[in-house]
Amino acid sequence: MSGPVERSMAFVKRVFREFYRDNVGVVSPPPRPEAREFGYWSFERGEMVRHLSFRSAEEVRAEIAKVVPLHAYRSAAYYQYPSAPMEEKGWQAADLIFDIDADHLDVPCVTQHVYRVCPVHGLLDDGAKTCPVCGTGAREVDWVCDICLSAARAETTRLVEILVGELGVNEGELEVGFSGNRGYHIVAYSPDHLTLDQMARKDLVGYLTCVGLSPGLLGLPWKRGGRGRPRLDLLPPPAFNEPGWRGRIIRRAYSILQSQAVPPGLERYAGIIREIRDAWSVEPDWTVAPLGFWTRLLDEAIRMEALRIDPVVTTDIHRLLRLSGTLNGKTGLLAKKIPLEMLEDFDPLNECVVLPREERVRVRVAYSPAFRLGGEEFDEISEPRSVMLPIYAGVYLVLKGLARIEA
C-alpha cells in the first residue's frame, strides 16, 4: 500500500520523467564532463548516489533521462579518475564556484518565510513541535518571495562585477545560474583560477566577505591603541571613484552620513556628523573627528558592503553543485543558466517554470501563503482544502511539503 506521500512523489516523478523525455537537451553538463564526478538523489532512496562518471555530455543527459533524479549534481573539480573513492580520484583543478542564497542576505522578509505545518491540519503556531490535533511532527517549510530573490540577484550582480573588475575573471569565463530554489550559482572557468588551492580560495573568500579587513592597511583611519586622532599612512587617501574596497567603503561611509537619520551607535557624534556631512565634498577631512567615530562608521560601512556568499562552498575544492539545466527537487523549477546581459531583469519565478502550465491536477493543500509563479497569482489558502492547480504549481506545493496529490 502506498500512502499519500508516496503517491504524490510518484506523480512528481512522472512529471519530471516527461520533462526530461521531451527536453533532455536542456541539461547542460559543465566543460570536460569526462573529468567530473556526478551524483544524484533518487526519488525512492533517501541517499545520495555519488562517484559516477560519464564519457560525454550525451551520456550524462541519457543517464538523467533514464534515472529521473530528484536532484542532480556535478563536481566543481576535474579528476583523473572521477569515479574512484575520494582519496584516489586524483584532483587536478576545480572551477571557482560561489553560492548566493536568499536566506544569507540581510532581507527582513526572510525571517517571515518559515512556516510550520501539519500535512493534514494545516498551519501550526510558531514554534509548535507537533500538531495539536493529530500529534504528527510539525514540518518546517522555507518559503521565498520576490523581495528576497531580487536581493539574491542584486548580490549576484555585485559579485560578478568584482570578479570581472578586480579579480581577473573574464566575462566570457563566467556562468551564472538560478539554483531552482532560493539563490544563484556563479561559476568561473578562468584557467588561472582553476588551480587555486584551498588556502588561496579561502583568501579570495576573505576578500569578498571582508573577513580580516584592516582599514589602516587600505589607507583608511586606523588605530594604534585605539585612541586619539586617526593616523593615515602607507597609502594615498582613497578617492570616491576608486575601484575596489577603498572606493566601496568610502562611498558607503559617505552615504551613511548623508542619510537623514543618525546611524545607530553614532548618536553621540550627532554634532560632528552634521559638520562632516556639509564639509565632505572631495575627500573627507579625517582630522575633524576622533578615531572612535571613524572606526564605528567604517565598521558599519564594511558590514553593509561585504558580500554575502557561502564561504564553505567556495573553499571546498571537492564540492558537488547542482547540474545546470536540471529540475530542482525542492520546487520543480529549472536550475537555469542566465546569460550575463539578461541577469538584471531575470525573473526566476517565471522563467524557470518549465513544467506543464495548461494541464491541471487536483491537490489537497494543507496551507499556502499567497504567491506568484509562472505568471499567475495564487491566493493564500489558510485552511486545508482541495483545489485544482496547474501542474507546475501543484508540483511546487507538493515539493515544498504543503500539498498532496489527490487520488
Add this chain to the structure above:
Amino acid sequence: MSMLRSERMLAKYPFIAAARDYLSRRGIALDELGSGRFGRDVERAYERVVEALKMGEDAEIGLYPDEEVEVLSFAIALLFVASIGDGWLARRWALAESLRCGRFLEEEEPEIVAELLRAELGIKVEPSPPGESGLGAYKVWAPHYLTLTSRIDSLEWKLVNRVVRGGWVYVTPKELARIAVEAIQKRILSRYEDARGTPLPDSLTAVAKRIREMLAEKRSFEVEAGQVSEEYWPPCMAKIKKELLAGLSVGHFANFALAAFMLTAGYTQEQVIAMYSQRSDFNEKIARYQTEHIAGQKGSRVKYTPPSCSTMKTHGLCVEEGRLCPGIKNPIQYYRREARRAAQRKKIEGRNDEEEKRDSGGGFLATST
C-alpha cells in the same frame, strides 16, 4: 631573459632553466658524479642538504666562490633529496634554498626580480603605470598572488588588505622579492616531485646514507605526532592536525591555537612539540620555548586559553561555520563535552565494572581546568 644568463646568476639562482641542463650540457653522466673529479661538488651538495636539515629556516647555505660548483652542487643536492624521497626533508630543503635565494634577491634591482618571476617562474608581473606607483611599484596577477601568498600568515598579505584593480595586486619591490621566495620554494618542490625516487649512482649512496641517518634522528618526533589521539577533538583542531601531518604549512595562528588547545586539554608538551615538528621550518629549541610559554611556564606566567570559536572564525579556521558544533563557544568546550559524554556512556555500559569506573573518573576529565 639575457640578464639571467651569467654564471653568477646561475650560481645564485640554480633552479632556473639555464642551470637545469647543466649536467647534460657538459655531458656529465650520472654515475660519473661519484668520481674524485666531482668531489667538491658532492661535498657542497651534502653541505646544502645537511645545513637545511639541521637549521631549517635559519640555514645559512651561502654562496660558494666557485660558480660552477655552486650550480652543479644544487643539482646533486636535488638528486640526494629526491632519492631519499622524504617529503619533510624536501620541504625543509626547499625552504632553506628559497630563503637563500631571497637574500640575494633583496640586493637585486627590482627589475631583475620581476624578470625572474616572469621568465623563470611563470608569474605575471608588471611595473605599475606611473600614475599608480603610489600604490606599489609593481603589480602581480591576482590568481598568481593568491597562490603564492595565501600561506603567509599576516594581515598585510591578505588580499582584502591590498589594493586590487583590474585583476592586478599592487606590491612594493620588497614584497615582490618575498613573493619570489614563495615561488622559488614551489618551483624547487615541483622539481623534487619530478625527480622523486631517481636512483643514485652507487658511488653516492654512502653520502645519501649519512643524510638519511641524520634525518632519522631529527624525525624521531614524527612517530609520536601520529600517535596523538584526536578522539573528542572539534573539527577545527582535527583539521589543523591533519594538515600538519600532511606536511602542509599552517599559519602561525593555527599553530598557536592547536598548541593552546592541546595543552588545555591535558596533552603533554612533548606531544605538542611533536605536532610542531611537522613544520618544515621546525626548530626544536624555539618550539620548546613557545610551548612552554603557552603552557605558562616561561615569561609572563600567563596561561593561554585556546582562542574562542569567534576568533577561530575570524581567522578562517572554523569548519563549516560551526554547523558541526551547535552551542559551542570554544573548541575546548567541544572537547570536554564529548569527553564527558563518552565517560557517561562508559559508566552506563560498565556499571558493574570496577576498572571502567576508575577510567571514567581519571584521564581527560582530571586534566580539565
